[in-house]
Amino acid sequence: MLGKASEIKTALVDSRELNDWLHEHSEVNIISIQFSMAGTTVTGVLPSALIIYKEPVETPIKPRESVQWFAEVMENKLRENDHKGGWDNENIYWLWERLRDEASELLVAVDATRDLYADPLNIVLEAADVANFAMMIADKARKEAKQ
Structure with missing residues (x-):
């Protein structure tokens, strides 16, 4: 039998794709979203979003x-x-x-x-x-x- 626990994970996405990522991962618990311009040299490029989140993972449940x-x-x-x-x-x-x-x-x-x-x-x-x-x-x- 399995239950839910959580595991902390990260994802780096283009900020233009952030909304799509959030909809596709609606079951996760967002801890933080940090935006970064690091590595961008082109004017007009949107920042990347580093998402730190907890994702449910399956864990065994011991029955009574x-x-x-x-x-x-x-x-x-x-x-x-x-x-x-x-x-x-x-x-x-x-x-x-x-x-x-x-x-x-x-x-x-x-x-x-x-x-x-x-x-x-x-x-x-x-x-x-x-x-x-x-x-x-x-x-x-x-x-x-x-x-």
Whole structure:
């Protein structure tokens, strides 16, 4: 998993191109812009612009212990169902209906644990099913957004 940090960088651009550079790099955090006439000998030449900026860079994010544990439970549940062929070809509304079915099963597990002292592990497994269908829906939306 990746997050955002920043790295200080510089760019030297002709001041006539400064506006274009700023539009193309809208995600950067400008620290300063310094103009210089150094090296120019022709009258009417515009100065160069030295831009000092912070650019976002990808850095690893370490998941919380409980997130890592639950992700492993989710992955194990997915692997148990690998024989079903995945979700890429499933309709997002079918996945939504399955999520709702699994949410109902989760409620039954919660009630059974409370009322019948059933094994709380059933709650964990049903919660992983709910989370997996939510992940499948999110995955399809992510892939659609990239198109």
